[in-house]
Amino acid sequence: MAQPLTCHYFVDEAGDGTLFNKRKQTVVGREGCSGYFILGVLEADNPQSLHDALESLRTALLADPYLSKVPSMQPGQRKTGLAFHAKDDCVEVRREVYKLLMQQDVRFFALVRDKRVILEKVLEHNQKQPAYRYRPDQLYDRCVSRLFKERLHKDDAYVIQFAKRGNKSRTNALQKALEQARSNLRRSWGIEAMAPIEIIPSTPAQAGGLQAADYFLWALQRLYERGEDRYWEYVASKVSLVHDVDDTRENGYGVYYTQQNPLKGENLKK
Numbered sequence: 001m002a003q004p005l006t007c008h009y010f011v012d013e014a015g016d017g018t019l020f021n022k023r024k025q026t027v028v029g030r031e032g033c034s035g036y037f038i039l040g041v042l043e044a045d046n047p048q049s050l051h052d053a054l055e056s057l058r059t060a061l062l063a064d065p066y067l068s069k070v071p072s073m074q075p076g077q078r079k080t081g082l083a084f085h086a087k088d089d090c091v092e093v094r095r096e097v098y099k100l101l102m103q104q105d106v107r108f109f110a111l112v113r114d115k116r117v118i119l120e121k122v123l124e125h126n127q128k129q130p131a132y133r134y135r136p137d138q139l140y141d142r143c144v145s146r147l148f149k150e151r152l153h154k155d156d157a158y159v160i161q162f163a164k165r166g167n168k169s170r171t172n173a174l175q176k177a178l179e180q181a182r183s184n185l186r187r188s189w190g191i192e193a194m195a196p197i198e199i200i201p202s203t204p205a206q207a208g209g210l211q212a213a214d215y216f217l218w219a220l221q222r223l224y225e226r227g228e229d230r231y232w233e234y235v236a237s238k239v240s241l242v243h244d245v246d247d248t249r250e251n252g253y254g255v256y257y258t259q260q261n262p263l264k265g266e267n268l269k270k
Contacts, residue, residue, distance in 0.1 A: 007155040008047045010209030011144070012163045014038040014217040015225075017136030019119050028115045036224045037113045039143040041151065042213040043240075045105035051208030054084060057100055061093055083204040084211040086218035094215075098234060101212055107240045108216040111147040112224060113139065114246035114269075137173065144177040147243070149184045153193035161202040163210055171199055229265040236262055244269075 015034030020026055027033040044050050062081065067073050072088050075081040079088040084097050122134045152158060162174060175197075182193045204210045219231035220242065242257040247269045257263035 005155045006157045006159060008044050008209065009151070009158065009160045010042040010044065010047075010207060010213045011160060012040055012042075012210055012213040012217055013140065014040065014221040015115075017115075017139040019115060019122060019134060019136075026119060028119045033115075034221075034225065035115055036221070037115060037118075037139060037143070038217060038220055038224070039111045039140070039147055040213050040217040040220070041109045041147060042209055042216060043107045043109070044209050044212070047207070047209050050104050050106065050212060053100055053104065054097070054208040054211055057096060058084060061096060067092060084215070085204065086215045097211075097215055098231070101215060101235065102238065104212070106209075106212060106238055108213070108235070108238055109147060109151070109241045110217070110220055110239075110243070111143050112220075112242060112244045112246075113143065117246040137170070141173055141177040144174060145180040145184060146245070148178055148181040149188075152178065152182055152195070152197065153185060153191050155195060157195050158197045159200065160197060161200045161207050161209060163213075164201045164203055171201055174199055223263070223265060224268065227265055227268070232263070232265075239263070 015037045017037050018033060019028055028035070058080065061067055062073060067090070070080075070090050070093075071077060072079040072090055073081060073093075079085060080090075080093055084093070086094060086097075089097065118139065122132075125132055160178070162171075178197055178199075185191050185193060200207075202210060204214065216235055216239070219235050222228040223232045237259075239262075240258065242263050243254060244257065244263075245254040247255045249269060255267070257267070
C-alpha cells in the first residue's frame with residue numbers, strides 16, 4: 001500500500017497590513033511604511049532535511065573567524081545566532097544561505113497586494129459605511145484564503161506552519177481562512193477537498209522552512225519596494241507562482257507570474 005502523501009507548507013509575510021496610524025491618519029507612502037503586503041508560502045519535500053541543512057550551515061558560519069566580529073552573529077543579539085533572517089544577516093551569510101536554498105527541494109508561492117490600492121478601497125468603503133473599521137488581520141486572512149485556494153486538494157494531508165502571529169485566536173482565524181480557501185475552490189471548480197490540515201504556529205528557530213520562506217520573501221520585497229532584482233533572479237528557478245493581485249492593467253484578477261511567465265523588474269507596474 002502506498003504511503004500517504006503529506007504536504008508541508010511554511011507561511012510568512014513581508015511588509016505589513018498597516019494603512020493608518022493611531023491618529024487614524026493614512027501612512028501609506030510615508031517613509032517607514034511598506035508599500036506592499038506580500039504573503040509567501042514555501043513548500044518543502046523534506047522539511048527536516050531542510051532544517052538540518054540550515055542548522056549545519058549556521059553552526060559552520062558561527063564558527064568562522066572571518067565572521068566572528070559581525071554584530072548580528074553574536075548570540076546575545078538573537079539574530080543570526082538564533083536563526084537566519086535575511087534582513088538581519090550580513091552579506092556573506094546571505095550569500096551562503098541563498099546558495100544552500102538553491103540546492104533544496106522547495107517551491108515558493110506568493111501573493112502581492114499594493115497597499116495604495118487597498119487604501120483607496122478602504123476609504124471608498126468608509127464613505128458608504130462610516131462605521132466600518134479596517135483591520136490588518138482582515139488583509140492577512142483574505143490573502144491566506146486566496147493563495148491557498150488551489151493548494152489544499154492534491155495530497156492526503158497537510159501540515160502548515162505559520163510564523164507566530166499573537167495568541168491562539170489567530171490560529172482559529174487561520175483555520176477559518178483555510179476553510180474559506182477550500183470553499184472557494186469548491187465553488188469555482190466543483191472540487192471537494194477533505195484532507196486533514198494541521199496548523200502549527202512556529203518560529204524560524206524551530207522551523208527551517210520559515211527561515212527559507214523569509215529569504216524568498218526578502219528577495220521579492222526588494223524587487224517590489226526597491227526595484228532591485230538580482231536576488232529575485234537568483235532564486236527564480238524555485239518560484240512556482242507570484243500572483244500580483246492589484247496589477248490590473250490587462251486583467252481584473254491581476255497577473256499570474258509563473259515559470260512560463262517569469263516575474264522580472266520590467267514587468268512591474270510603476
